[in-house]
Amino acid sequence: MNFRPYEPADLSRVIEVYSTSIRCLAAAYYTADQIAAWAPTKPDVAPWQQRLDSLHTIVAEDNGVLAGFASYEKNGHLDLLFTHPEFARRGVATQLYLKIESVLRTAGIPEIFTEASLAARPFFEHLRFHLDAEELVECRGARLRRFRMHKQISKA
Ligand SMILES: CC(C)(COP(=O)(O)OP(=O)(O)OC[C@H]1O[C@@H](n2cnc3c(N)ncnc32)[C@H](O)[C@@H]1OP(=O)(O)O)[C@@H](O)C(=O)NCCC(=O)NCCS
Numbered sequence: 001m002n003f004r005p006y007e008p009a010d011l012s013r014v015i016e017v018y019s020t021s022i023r024c025l026a027a028a029y030y031t032a033d034q035i036a037a038w039a040p041t042k043p044d045v046a047p048w049q050q051r052l053d054s055l056h057t058i059v060a061e062d063n064g065v066l067a068g069f070a071s072y073e074k075n076g077h078l079d080l081l082f083t084h085p086e087f088a089r090r091g092v093a094t095q096l097y098l099k100i101e102s103v104l105r106t107a108g109i110p111e112i113f114t115e116a117s118l119a120a121r122p123f124f125e126h127l128r129f130h131l132d133a134e135e136l137v138e139c140r141g142a143r144l145r146r147f148r149m150h151k152q153i154s155k156a
Contacts, residue, residue, distance in 0.1 A: 006057035
């Protein structure tokens, strides 16, 4: 598995990993309407481009196939974390996360925080994230349950 910074040429593959991951790995946790709202069949590329431009993103690649990606901000916010279903439970998200944790710890950031989906909560609990609050977020007309979680990574 090769880990490298996101490049603009990865855009369509990143959107594909996001969509497939939600439709497959998150389907057991949300209704069909919620999944359809979260991962629309015709994703809007321009907002994706803008969002990725404003984030730091690492991709995991296996023989040219995009296995997953993770996006964060320099304040410690882990914004996106998605593994392609074909690579699920093989440590891809863990490796992506640990790379980000290492960068942020070196930068002196005291904690990483995220908004975990129902599908991702066990993953973050496995990494010893703490639960701060449950919330309902509006997404293209649907309301999705998610969890604000954080992990202290270095002393403030
Ligand atoms: C959450 C997600 C990123 C995890 O990716 P992954 O590459 O499969 O995770 P890893 O293989 O690194 O998992 C590490 C550990 O986390 C835990 N874990 C991961 N997924 C889990 C699940 N679905 N149920 C229970 N525990 C899980 C396990 O302890 C796992 O270790 P194990 O496989 O040895 O038991 C992936 O399932 C995903 O993309 N889900 C759908 C989209 C989503 O909700 N993304 C997050 C948005 S906040």
